Structure formats: C-alpha cells, structure tokens
Amino acid sequence: MDRKIQYKFDKEHLKNSAPSVYDESKLRSEEMVLNLGPQHPSTHGVLRLEVVTDGEFIVDVVPHLGYLHRCFEKHAESMAFNQTIPYVDRMDYVASMNSEHAYVMGVEQMLGITEQIPKRVEYIRVLVAELNRLASHFIAVGTYGIDIGATTPFLWLMRDREHILRLLEWVSGARMLYNYIWIGGLFYDLPVGFEERCLEFVQYLKPKLKEFHNLLVENKIFVERTANIGVMPLDLAINYGVTGPMLRGSGLKYDLRKVDGYSVYPEIDFDIPIGKGEMGTLGDCWDRTYVRVAECWESIRIIEQALEQLTGDHKRTREFDPQALVPKKIRPKKMDFYARAENPKGELGFFFRATGKSDIPFRVKARSCSFVNMAILPELTRGVPIADLIAIFGSFDVVMGEVDR
Structure with a gap:
C-alpha cells in the first residue's frame, strides 16, 4: 500500500476507534532534547548538558562529564607526595595557590610538622592564596556577566586580574600553574619589593571594586535577571553537600577559614559574607x-x-630559609587521613592513604567543590525557562578541570 494512503487510513482509523486518544487537547506536548555544549560558552568549558524541554521550559537536566579529564588521582598514586603538586595546580587552574595550600597542609599534618612551619611562610601562603581568591572571583563574576549579556564588567575585571597574575608570576615564575607552596615551606621567599608593590595594587583596587559593584551588582537589569532565579533553600544546599559561596549565598555562615582555623587565619580579622535576600529571595543567583x-x-x-605582618613582626631576614623544613624524603606513617581547606569555590578536600613504607601514596582522592556543587543543578532548573538555565548554572562558578579531576 502506498505510504500516503496508509497514513491516511491509519489517521482515520484512529479517529473513529479511539477519539479520546486522538484528542489533541488531551495529549501531552512533545518533549525535546537539547544539547548545550561541550563548546557552548554557557557551559564554562568542556561540559555537555542534556536538557529535556517541554516547549521553552525545562523538564530535566543531565550533566555529562569527562571531556576534560585530568587523571589527577592516578597521577598522585604513581609519584611521590611532593611531585604531585604541579598536578594539583591543574584541577582548579584559576585558583592554583588555594589548591596547593589545601594539599600541602594535608601532607604536613600527616608528617606532624604543622606547628614547626615558620610564621613568615604561613603569612606568605595566606597572602598568595587570597590574591588567587581575588583572581578566581574576578573570573567567576566577570564571566557571569557575559553569560547574561554584560560585556563591560568582564573587561574591567580581566584588566584588574592581570595585575594579580603578574604579581603571582613575579613570585613563582609561572602565570597560572605555580608549584609555589611546597610541603614544609615555599619554593622561594617573596621577591624584594613585592610587599610594597602588592600594597600599591590593593590601594588601586579598592575604588575599582566599588565602581564595579555599582556597575553590575546593583544594576537594575542585572538584578531583574538574577533576583528570584535559581533559588536554593538552605536545607536543600546542606543535603546536597554544597559549600563555599553557594552555601553562604543561602544564608549560612560556614567558612573553613573560620570553622577549622587553619594556617594563620585565626590571627586575622575578617568577616563571612552571607546572602540575605536583599534583592529577591534568599539563596537566589543575585545572592550568590x-x-x-x-x-x-x-x-x-x-x-x-x-602585608602588615610580613613587613613588621615577620619581615624578611638573611637567616630566613623558606625551604628549611622541606623534607628530602616524604614518608608519613601508615594511616588514612583527610584534609580540607576553603577554596574560592568551596571545600576542597584530599583523602590520603599512606602505607608507611613508601613516599608514594597508596590512594589519593580529591573531594572537589565544583563537582559536588554541580550535583544540585537539576534540582534548581526543573520547570524554569531555558534562558534561566544559563543564569543559574553561571552562578555556580564551575571549573571543569576540578570536576573531571
């Protein structure tokens, strides 16, 4: 039978035999599967989002990972503890100093040398980690502006981020992947004149950051695009293990720099900003x-x-050697150990299993904050318009090198 005739016969037969099934008003609208990525700029890198849509609204989102696999854990299990630091850099490659700090502190705690680390070393670690935190947040907020259509804030923040990268390059010799914080110390002391140059940058940055806040954060269009969008209730965030600015955006004062009090953070005065729902609902994209x-x-x-400590009580001396405590052979006792620190994106943790017989760990597991935070994406996007998916996911500040660790 001809296909057209067969189709006409089937259609008429369906009408006569089952009118209730054929009634278009009772049929569910067709769902369609869209792929965002892995090259789409909204996905912040190599990530594919399989989006099930009903019209222009989202039914479900399925993230597909593995396009930027770093093989970090297998690398870490095939080389000595100190040789792994360059691979730590390559996970969250826009916050390498912070990642190094977390990894190195874990190994030092296993070795039992934490209390012996000189205060100057600790203050330098905090200094470079906070500089890198600034650079990471500049990437997060700047690219978020581009995600929802604002180009100028991105250009402003990239301009100021360049000053930070030059400072960190002056310290370590590398632009983004530093290998600067070593187990037991540092690669090298701060260059002569670094403290003065860094203080000049801070004074330069303050009015620029205030100007940026007025340009983007309080911008009427930006507020309307992010307020009441992607609302993440606090109980849902806790149940999913969300950490970092995403958790604090939902109203909980939880920062490992305060909770665990590692390094010299207990000696430093700073606050923990949280979301308050000032422009919309508590825990929305604007709060984050x-x-x-x-x-x-x-x-x-x-x-x-x-900087005040590094130019005061713990200023440079000729006798200071940042590598004095760096062990030649790193061989912790047989143990299982977990260490964590507050990265710009949340809690970065490392689980170690040492055999006590080798300087190569038997097992290293990274608890990456980007990977854990992204698990809540389907919960926040069901039933929202497709356009809001970009606004919600952009507020997560995900780096795929850390997800596909």
Whole structure:
C-alpha cells in the first residue's frame, strides 16, 4: 500500500476507534532534547548538558562529564607526595595557590610538622592564596556577566586580574600553574619589593571594586535577571553537600577559614559574607554573586593584614630559609587521613592513604567543590525557562578541570 494512503487510513482509523486518544487537547506536548555544549560558552568549558524541554521550559537536566579529564588521582598514586603538586595546580587552574595550600597542609599534618612551619611562610601562603581568591572571583563574576549579556564588567575585571597574575608570576615564575607552596615551606621567599608593590595594587583596587559593584551588582537589569532565579533553600544546599559561596549565598555562615582555623587565619580579622535576600529571595543567583563580590573585600582586608605582618613582626631576614623544613624524603606513617581547606569555590578536600613504607601514596582522592556543587543543578532548573538555565548554572562558578579531576 502506498505510504500516503496508509497514513491516511491509519489517521482515520484512529479517529473513529479511539477519539479520546486522538484528542489533541488531551495529549501531552512533545518533549525535546537539547544539547548545550561541550563548546557552548554557557557551559564554562568542556561540559555537555542534556536538557529535556517541554516547549521553552525545562523538564530535566543531565550533566555529562569527562571531556576534560585530568587523571589527577592516578597521577598522585604513581609519584611521590611532593611531585604531585604541579598536578594539583591543574584541577582548579584559576585558583592554583588555594589548591596547593589545601594539599600541602594535608601532607604536613600527616608528617606532624604543622606547628614547626615558620610564621613568615604561613603569612606568605595566606597572602598568595587570597590574591588567587581575588583572581578566581574576578573570573567567576566577570564571566557571569557575559553569560547574561554584560560585556563591560568582564573587561574591567580581566584588566584588574592581570595585575594579580603578574604579581603571582613575579613570585613563582609561572602565570597560572605555580608549584609555589611546597610541603614544609615555599619554593622561594617573596621577591624584594613585592610587599610594597602588592600594597600599591590593593590601594588601586579598592575604588575599582566599588565602581564595579555599582556597575553590575546593583544594576537594575542585572538584578531583574538574577533576583528570584535559581533559588536554593538552605536545607536543600546542606543535603546536597554544597559549600563555599553557594552555601553562604543561602544564608549560612560556614567558612573553613573560620570553622577549622587553619594556617594563620585565626590571627586575622575578617568577616563571612552571607546572602540575605536583599534583592529577591534568599539563596537566589543575585545572592550568590553578591557573596563573591563581598568576599573580594574581605580578601583585601586579609591581604592588608598579611602585608602588615610580613613587613613588621615577620619581615624578611638573611637567616630566613623558606625551604628549611622541606623534607628530602616524604614518608608519613601508615594511616588514612583527610584534609580540607576553603577554596574560592568551596571545600576542597584530599583523602590520603599512606602505607608507611613508601613516599608514594597508596590512594589519593580529591573531594572537589565544583563537582559536588554541580550535583544540585537539576534540582534548581526543573520547570524554569531555558534562558534561566544559563543564569543559574553561571552562578555556580564551575571549573571543569576540578570536576573531571
């Protein structure tokens, strides 16, 4: 039978035999599957989002990972503890100093040498980590502006981020992947004149950051695009293990720099910004952006206090050797150990299993904040318009190198 005739016969037969099934008003609208990525700019890198849509509204979102696999854990299990640091840099490659700090502190705690680390070393670690936190938040907020159509804030923040990268390059010799914080110390002391140059940058940055806040964060269009969008209730965030600015954006004062009090953070005065629902609903996209910008101001406070210590009580001396405690052979006792620190994106943790017989760990597991935070994406996007998916996911500040660790 001809296909057209067969189709006409089937259609008429369906009408006569089952009118209730054929009634278009009772049929569910067709769902369609869209792929965002892995090259789409809204996905912040190599991520594919399989989006099930009903019209222009989202039914479900399925993230597909593995396009930027770093093989970090297998690398870490095939080389010595100290040789792994360059691979730590390559996970969250826009916050490498912070990642190094977390990893190195974990190994030092296993070795039992934490209390012996000189205060100057600790203040330098905090200084470079907070500089890198600023650079990471500049990427997060700047690219978020581009996600929802604002180009100028991105250009402003990239201009100021360049000053930070030059400072960190002056310290370590590398632009983004530093290998600067070593187990037991540092690669090298701060260059002569670094403290003065860093203080000049801080004074330059303060009015620029205030100007940026007026340009984007309080912008009427930006507020309307982010307020009451992607609302994440606090109980849902806790149940999903969300940490960092995303958790604090939902109203909880939880920062490992205060909770665990590692390094010299207990000696430094700073606050923990949280979302308050000032422009919309508590825990929305605007609150998460506000927290990141507010944390930039707190990082500036921390940097100023660290510089005061590095030019005062813990200033440079000829006798100071940042590598004095760096062990030649790193062989912790047989143990399982977990260490964590507050990265710009949340809690970065490392689980170690040492055999006590080798300087190569038997097992290293990274608890990456970007990976854990992204698990809540389907919960926040069901039933929202497709356009809001970009606004919601952009507020997560995800780096795929850390997700596909």
